[in-house]
Amino acid sequence: MTTTVAPSPELFFTTLWGYQRTAALKSAVELEVFTAIQEGATTPEAIGRRCGASARGTRILCDYLVMLGFLTKSADSYALTQDSAIFLTKASPAYMGGTLKFLLSGPIVANHEFLTTAIREGGVPTAGDNTVSVENPVWEEFARAMVPMMAMPAQAIAEIVSSPSAPTRVLDIAAGHGIFGIAVAQRNPQARVVAVDWPRVLTVATENAAAMGVGDRHSTVPGDAFTVDWGAGYDLALITNFLHHFDVPTCTGFLRRVRAALVPGGRVAVLEFVPNEDRTSPPIPAAFALTMLAGTKGGDAYTMAELTAMLKDAGFGGVTRHDLQGPETVVIAHA
Amino acid sequence: MTTTVAPSPELFFTTLWGYQRTAALKSAVELEVFTAIQEGATTPEAIGRRCGASARGTRILCDYLVMLGFLTKSADSYALTQDSAIFLTKASPAYMGGTLKFLLSGPIVANHEFLTTAIREGGVPTAGDNTVSVENPVWEEFARAMVPMMAMPAQAIAEIVSSPSAPTRVLDIAAGHGIFGIAVAQRNPQARVVAVDWPRVLTVATENAAAMGVGDRHSTVPGDAFTVDWGAGYDLALITNFLHHFDVPTCTGFLRRVRAALVPGGRVAVLEFVPNEDRTSPPIPAAFALTMLAGTKGGDAYTMAELTAMLKDAGFGGVTRHDLQGPETVVIAHA
Numbered sequence: 094m095t096t097t098v099a100p101s102p103e104l105f106f107t108t109l110w111g112y113q114r115t116a117a118l119k120s121a122v123e124l125e126v127f128t129a130i131q132e133g134a135t136t137p138e139a140i141g142r143r144c145g146a147s148a149r150g151t152r153i154l155c156d157y158l159v160m161l162g163f164l165t166k167s168a169d170s171y172a173l174t175q176d177s178a179i180f181l182t183k184a185s186p187a188y189m190g191g192t193l194k195f196l197l198s199g200p201i202v203a204n205h206e207f208l209t210t211a212i213r214e215g216g217v218p219t220a221g222d223n224t225v226s227v228e229n230p231v232w233e234e235f236a237r238a239m240v241p242m243m244a245m246p247a248q249a250i251a252e253i254v255s256s257p258s259a260p261t262r263v264l265d266i267a268a269g270h271g272i273f274g275i276a277v278a279q280r281n282p283q284a285r286v287v288a289v290d291w292p293r294v295l296t297v298a299t300e301n302a303a304a305m306g307v308g309d310r311h312s313t314v315p316g317d318a319f320t321v322d323w324g325a326g327y328d329l330a331l332i333t334n335f336l337h338h339f340d341v342p343t344c345t346g347f348l349r350r351v352r353a354a355l356v357p358g359g360r361v362a363v364l365e366f367v368p369n370e371d372r373t374s375p376p377i378p379a380a381f382a383l384t385m386l387a388g389t390k391g392g393d394a395y396t397m398a399e400l401t402a403m404l405k406d407a408g409f410g411g412v413t414r415h416d417l418q419g420p421e422t423v424v425i426a427h428a
Numbered sequence: 429m430t431t432t433v434a435p436s437p438e439l440f441f442t443t444l445w446g447y448q449r450t451a452a453l454k455s456a457v458e459l460e461v462f463t464a465i466q467e468g469a470t471t472p473e474a475i476g477r478r479c480g481a482s483a484r485g486t487r488i489l490c491d492y493l494v495m496l497g498f499l500t501k502s503a504d505s506y507a508l509t510q511d512s513a514i515f516l517t518k519a520s521p522a523y524m525g526g527t528l529k530f531l532l533s534g535p536i537v538a539n540h541e542f543l544t545t546a547i548r549e550g551g552v553p554t555a556g557d558n559t560v561s562v563e564n565p566v567w568e569e570f571a572r573a574m575v576p577m578m579a580m581p582a583q584a585i586a587e588i589v590s591s592p593s594a595p596t597r598v599l600d601i602a603a604g605h606g607i608f609g610i611a612v613a614q615r616n617p618q619a620r621v622v623a624v625d626w627p628r629v630l631t632v633a634t635e636n637a638a639a640m641g642v643g644d645r646h647s648t649v650p651g652d653a654f655t656v657d658w659g660a661g662y663d664l665a666l667i668t669n670f671l672h673h674f675d676v677p678t679c680t681g682f683l684r685r686v687r688a689a690l691v692p693g694g695r696v697a698v699l700e701f702v703p704n705e706d707r708t709s710p711p712i713p714a715a716f717a718l719t720m721l722a723g724t725k726g727g728d729a730y731t732m733a734e735l736t737a738m739l740k741d742a743g744f745g746g747v748t749r750h751d752l753q754g755p756e757t758v759v760i761a762h763a
Contacts, residue, residue, distance in 0.1 A: 111448070179435045
């Protein structure tokens with residue numbers, strides 16, 4: 094090994110203190126620091142007054158947020174970056190602060206306290222996995238918190254799969270907030286959506302469908318997506334952020350079951366974090382595998398080659414890939 | 429605001445998942461993944477065998493470590509970066525893995541669960557601060573864990589302050605592991621060190637002084653550095669990683685007390701995380717202010733201007749700055 098640059102422990106320190114970044118962002122969202130700056134507060138004193146926080150604590154937090162790249166600083170005055178204004182101020186339609194309620198909820202974060210054990214055993218050390226196998230309150234939290242994060246991919250999928258004016262029966266699997274099926278129904282007035290999920294979660298989907306003006310074309314089938322009778326004759330099946338919880342044989346078997354519910358030529362749309370074949374890039378899809386290791390028995394962030402193989406093994410053809418603006422990818426295939 | 433690049437939530441996601449980076453590094457050190465690769469294991473199967481971990485969990489962890497920059501990957505084979513080999517393999521003299529025992533110990537990490545409250549109140553919401561004000565077992569852990577991290581700055585300080593062959597009386601304040609005073613004694617055979625700290629911590633300093641061959645020139649004064657009688661007539665006082673726990677008036681008063689213990693012309697060496705005057709760079713010193721906000725009543729990462737003002741207010745002169753290889757800075761002044 095040739096030494097070409099001076100040794101540096103910087104990556105070690107930055108990484109070991111990664112948890113502070115999480116904590117700082119969480120506090121900034123809780124205190125509405127970004128919203129305060131958007132409203133015109135720029136000094137530690139003014140931001141602190143708006144947020145009910147000390148000037149000293151606000152100054153230290155805001156300096157940290159500058160260091161991370163969420164704010165800029167000039168003399169003692171802070172300003173938002175473009176992305177902070179778009180994603181972190183409450184009046185913005187793309188506000189994502191609410192997703193922290195799910196993404197940093199107790200059970201999800203606590204999974205990582207046992208990461209070493211999960212690595213030893215290859216998954217969480219329980220008979221089933223600890224978040225997906227039973228009706229879990231975490232999914233109702235998920236359904237309410239994740240709408241802002243999923244609005245953009247939902248619109249993108251609707252654009253890719255919709256025939257604007259053909260009768261379309263849509264099966265929205267593990268629908269959660271229902272946004273994916275709702276987006277298709279909004280774009281195509283002849284689309285009718287059947288949403289499948291646990292009963293408590295479906296109340297969120299039903300609320301959202303009514304609020305978004307498609308309640309009369311939105312119905313629900315409560316139950317376990319692996320076993321419930323969801324009928325047949327669908328033109329389109331949506332499987333969004335679902336396959337990553339399960340191992341390859343489970344995914345393949347599930348896709349076979351989905352294909353049996355589609356008309357010949359019907360389509361499936363799969364939304365996933367899809368890392369490159371090296372599994373180490375891009376950063377967010379690659380990192381998602383660790384989330385699944387910590388939280389499921391056999392889940393993963395599947396590569397395009399793996400998703401294609403699963404779909405083909407389940408009888409699908411014509412597999413195509415559509416990268417979205419954001420960290421996820423849509424994969425479309427034909428029954 | 430002009431939009432010049434497409435909006436991206438990437439920084440938001442990367443930051444909110446920062447805690448996973450901490451967890452992954454901690455698991456990799458616990459499982460000795462870096463050491464396993466150094467010893468010749470390169471595939472998930474081989475590394476897993478050496479570490480007592482599943483191939484699946486090892487693969488996902490190692491891919492994540494590649495994404496972070498700790499490893500490289502070629503086909504299914506992982507390799508160490510230069511810095512990982514130096515700082516993260518157990519046979520390396522600069523191995524830093526042991527510092528996680530202190531830096532990620534329960535009480536330190538738990539501070540950040542109450543970060544929002546600390547920001548509201550400007551420090552931890554107790555009468556004193558929660559780590560420094562009393563004899564706390566965390567400092568014994570600190571003393572044992574931090575030697576590898578402090579070996580390099582200790583050597584650097586010894587080099588800056590030592591007259592290799594003049595009688596020198598050294599006061600090593602909040603000595604902890606004792607490494608800073610020991611390094612001076614190793615370099616100057618006529619130096620005699622008095623180490624001040626809580627009694628339990630001083631047992632570690634005494635052990636280290638003996639092990640490092642300077643036990644006969646190393647004595648201890650147990651007690652609170654703010655009140656204990658440590659004598660007078662010192663040529664050199666070492667105040668390493670101590671001032672950041674306290675507010676400016678406390679630091680200034682403390683420096684005055686140190687100056688009174690020095691001979692005229694005696695020197696003080698202060699080791700600190702010193703951010704630039706913008707307080708937002710470089711990343712590690714700037715971030716350290718948040719650690720102090722979360723863990724102390726009034727501590728901070730002080731800028732060079734602030735440290736200089738404190739030293740001058742306490743009667744010191746000839747203040748000079750010495751940046752080290754690593755995230756900390758030495759500030760020297762004359763009594």
